[in-house]
Every structure is written in structure tokens, then in C-alpha cells.
Amino acid sequence: MKTLVIADHDNGSLKPETSKTINAALKLGFAVDVLIAGENVAPMSEIVASIAGVNTVLVADHSEYAHQLAENIADLVLSLAPDYSHLVASATTTGKNFMPRVAALLDVAQISEIIDVVDADTFKRPIYAGNAIATVKSLDSKKVLTVRASSFDLQGEQAPAESRVVDSVFSSELSAFVSVEQTESERPELTAAQVVISGGRGMQNGENFSLLNGIADKLGAAIGASRAAVDAGFVPNDMQVGQTGKIVAPNLYIAVGISGAIQHLAGMKDSKVIVAINKDPDAPIFQVADYGLVADLFDVLPELEQAL
Amino acid sequence: MKVLVPIKRVIDYNVKARVKADNSDVDLTNVKMALNPFCEIAIEEAIRLKEAGTATEVIAVTIGAKASQEQLRTALALGADKAIHIETDEKLESLHVAKLLAKIVEQEAPELVILGKQSIDSDNNQTGQMLAALTGRGQGTFASKVDIANGTVNVTREVDGGLQTVALKLPAVVTTDLRLNEPRYASLPNIMKAKRKPLEVIAADSLGVDLTPRIELVAVHEPAKRSGGIIVDDVAQLVDLLKTQAKVI
Numbered sequence: 001m002k003t004l005v006i007a008d009h010d011n012g013s014l015k016p017e018t019s020k021t022i023n024a025a026l027k028l029g030f031a032v033d034v035l036i037a038g039e040n041v042a043p044m045s046e047i048v049a050s051i052a053g054v055n056t057v058l059v060a061d062h063s064e065y066a067h068q069l070a071e072n073i074a075d076l077v078l079s080l081a082p083d084y085s086h087l088v089a090s091a092t093t094t095g096k097n098f099m100p101r102v103a104a105l106l107d108v109a110q111i112s113e114i115i116d117v118v119d120a121d122t123f124k125r126p127i128y129a130g131n132a133i134a135t136v137k138s139l140d141s142k143k144v145l146t147v148r149a150s151s152f153d154l155q156g157e158q159a160p161a162e163s164r165v166v167d168s169v170f171s172s173e174l175s176a177f178v179s180v181e182q183t184e185s186e187r188p189e190l191t192a193a194q195v196v197i198s199g200g201r202g203m204q205n206g207e208n209f210s211l212l213n214g215i216a217d218k219l220g221a222a223i224g225a226s227r228a229a230v231d232a233g234f235v236p237n238d239m240q241v242g243q244t245g246k247i248v249a250p251n252l253y254i255a256v257g258i259s260g261a262i263q264h265l266a267g268m269k270d271s272k273v274i275v276a277i278n279k280d281p282d283a284p285i286f287q288v289a290d291y292g293l294v295a296d297l298f299d300v301l302p303e304l305e306q307a308l
Numbered sequence: 309m310k311v312l313v314p315i316k317r318v319i320d321y322n323v324k325a326r327v328k329a330d331n332s333d334v335d336l337t338n339v340k341m342a343l344n345p346f347c348e349i350a351i352e353e354a355i356r357l358k359e360a361g362t363a364t365e366v367i368a369v370t371i372g373a374k375a376s377q378e379q380l381r382t383a384l385a386l387g388a389d390k391a392i393h394i395e396t397d398e399k400l401e402s403l404h405v406a407k408l409l410a411k412i413v414e415q416e417a418p419e420l421v422i423l424g425k426q427s428i429d430s431d432n433n434q435t436g437q438m439l440a441a442l443t444g445r446g447q448g449t450f451a452s453k454v455d456i457a458n459g460t461v462n463v464t465r466e467v468d469g470g471l472q473t474v475a476l477k478l479p480a481v482v483t484t485d486l487r488l489n490e491p492r493y494a495s496l497p498n499i500m501k502a503k504r505k506p507l508e509v510i511a512a513d514s515l516g517v518d519l520t521p522r523i524e525l526v527a528v529h530e531p532a533k534r535s536g537g538i539i540v541d542d543v544a545q546l547v548d549l550l551k552t553q554a555k556v557i
Binding site for chain 1 (some may be wrong): 319321324325326327334346401402403406426428429430431432433434435436437438439440441442444445446447448449450452462465466467468469470471472473474475476477480485486487521522523524525526527528529530531534536537538539540542543544546547549550554556557
């Protein structure tokens, strides 16, 4: 029995989800190898080798893997699968993209977004937007898992493990990379930030989101949004925190003008401390908030920025 | 070009799921059911392709108990041309669903399959990718834009940190994200018309797919509840408590 974790990165930097996914994989109780597939990934492979608990790093460095196209990455993982009992990836947009493809090609089920490892076959995962937690047991001989990284801890460091080059190249004719448009931001990524401040429909428009900037700057926070704010066109979808957006669990989550729909709570209710600012005292967000402030956000935000 | 839209009947997104007292599953007795929101977006996109003259026929397909025909009628009312109901009372997993859909893809040979990225009940986010793998097609998941020209579909994908555009050779599979479009409502005349559109029923076990469970549902529990907090008087008290009590700033 042996586990393969597929590292998540953007060719420049390793995503923090990778370390947390390794943490989850180690709970399975077997040796953990990590595959890093991409272009010019040598510097990152050294970082991976130094994550505590990593046995061997498999490095697949080729332009065909540069954009993490699901068709190519799935074929690569499939070629390595015979050596492993467990295949594990982060439930990021990259892992969610290629992993079910791997599972189908192996003719096994995938267990998505696990939040706890009960034993090597049994896992806990949220269903119905996190309103229920299912304990599921895989009956397949090979397990394909994705991990909700926010439910696991970062791993420490170790003396670098050995690495091995994987030189097989899979190049599918099915898909090709066209372009990428990165959201420019000086702020930490939502899923990695220690503090997140999110705005909802109560922000009224996209311009008003700038009221969150000063507070985010002072707290080193990422800025998020509710689905209502995204649907209303205030901000782009990659800022969305919720069942259908990003799942976050920072030390401090500040919800501003967010009513607290089930959908949104599913994405943030595991945060350590939750602050809610809303002028409606009956808003459901107050039921999950540690600290609630019933007030008009347009009065509160400048005051809060001053007070920090 | 033929477009296939697999859809799912799920708990209405405004309804909070409750866990059964014996912790065996979620209780869906007398709960309002509806078309999965991401499936609505998939139907809308297919209908728009037809209105633009790109698609010639839109076929909606679902897998489930007899009641799921209600959602197929919704799809027909929104503009799908015909519907296929793969009937089963079994609770199926994503892999089973993808295998059954692969049979329909074989039978109907659609150039494009558009389906929701995930259903809001099991939250798996797997079926589209699995279907693409099983049918040997390219996949464009989490789509916020779909452009079809010259045997290629360009899909702009919502990825962590931005947008990625990929070009897929047709035939291909696309899964929808929230911003792809805003679904329309069915008009009353169209709802009436939908009742006369063709709806084919196929027994799931007639398709030659092994539907043996691969996952055992051991238990379902309520998530840990957060204990209620306190309401603060003003910003000063809030900042003070965050510093001295919660110690997070």
C-alpha cells in the first residue's frame, strides 16, 4: 500500500493546498510519494521534497504539462497508478478537473472533498452544501480522493527526500491551451489567507467593495464575496466564498452585508472566528457569528479601518 | 450539431437538508425538489446555441426515479427538443451515471455534451469529467464562456486565481459554472407545448452497465454546530474583543 499525491502549483509557486493534502494523505498510514507535473518545476520540486513526510518526489517536467490540461495530466497519473493504492489531489480547480478523469479511466469511484480520514478506506465528506457530513467507505481496491485542504494542517519541514524524473510525456490531441487571465492582486489568495473579509449584496455595487480595501490592507486579508454579490455582477466569480465557490477556514472571517444563505455558510463556517456586520438583526449570519455588529456597513467600515 | 444536456432532479436550493434521526441519510420525504441550478445553466446554454443556429437539436437526459420526468418536462419547456429518461430507483454514484450517459452518447452521437459542474445534493463535481474520459473526449470544466467555430469549442474556465481558455476538438464535454449565462423562465405556452414533446423512457438495467455500488454510505451526521456568539455595541468594542478575547488581530 502506497499513496501518490499530485502537487498543485502554477509553475511558479507551490499552492499551500499541496502541503495540507500531504497532511491528509499521511493519515492513510502509508508512504507518500508526490508527483509534480508542469514546466520548469525543478525549484518547486525541491520545496516539495522538504515537506515533512514526503517519501519520493516524482518530477514530470515538460511543456505538455505546463497548463495542467486535464487530458494530459490524467494520462500521466494513470501511467503511475499501478504502483499506488491511493491517489490523492487537492480539491482545487486543478484537482477537481483531472482527478475524476483518472478515476473513470481506472474504473473506480472518486471520493470528493474529504474533510477527515477515518481509516484507509473510510472518509468523511460534506454533502448538501455542508448541511450534512457523510461517512463513506470505498469498496474499490484503488482509492481516488480529493481533499478539502482547509480541513487539514500544513506539514512541517524535513531534510529533502529524493526525487526521480518521470520522462513519459502524454500529449492528448483533444485539448489545447489558448490563454490565461490571472486576476491581478497584491493580496493573499482566499484559500491561503489567515484573515478574509467578504462583502455581500449589502455592498450595493462593485465600487463599494473598495471600502474593504483599507481594512484588508491593515489585516493582510484576502477579499471575498457572497454568491449574491457575484450574481449581481459586483465582483468576479473567483472571489466567491461558498458551496459553489471557494471553501475557506481562516483564523478570522469578517462578513460584511452578507445575509448568510446556506450556500455561503457552507464556504466559511469552519473559520476560527467569525465577525458579522449587517443592519438586519434577523440575518442568519448572526447565528454562526462569534461577534455580531448590527449596524449600517457604510458607517462601520470607515470606522473599523480607523480603529485597526 | 446535436447537443446533449444531462440534468438532475435535486433538493430545491432554498431548502435546508435535514439529517434523518437514525443517521442513515438525508431526509428527503416531502421536501421540495427542483432542477439542479447548474443544469438550468447547461440547458440555457444549449438553447442559446440553438437560437444562434449553431445547434440543430437539444436533447435533455436524466437518470432517476419516475418523478425526474418533471425536470425533463421543465427542460422541454425551456426549449429542449426531446427528452430521454433512464429510469431507475437505485441511488447511483457519479461513475454509474457517467457510464449510463456514455451509452446515450454512443446512441445519439452528440457533438457537444453540456452539463452542470456539480449537483447541489452530493456535491461531487465528477460526472462531466468522467463522461469525457469514458467517451474519449476533451473536457472544458467550470465554463464561463463557450465559443464554437470550425470543429473546435473554445471554453473559458473559472479557475483559482482567474480564467483559463482551452480549445477542445469536437466532439467534447463542457461543464457549466455560475457565470456562463442567466437561465430564462419557461413561459406558460411553452410549458403546455412541452407536454406534447417526445420523452423516451429507457430502463437503466437494459443498458448493460454494471451498477454495483463502489461506495458504502456508512452514516450521515449533522455538522458540528457553532455556538452562538455575542452582539457587540460598536466598532470599538468589536476591535477590543478581537484583540483581547479572540486574539486574532
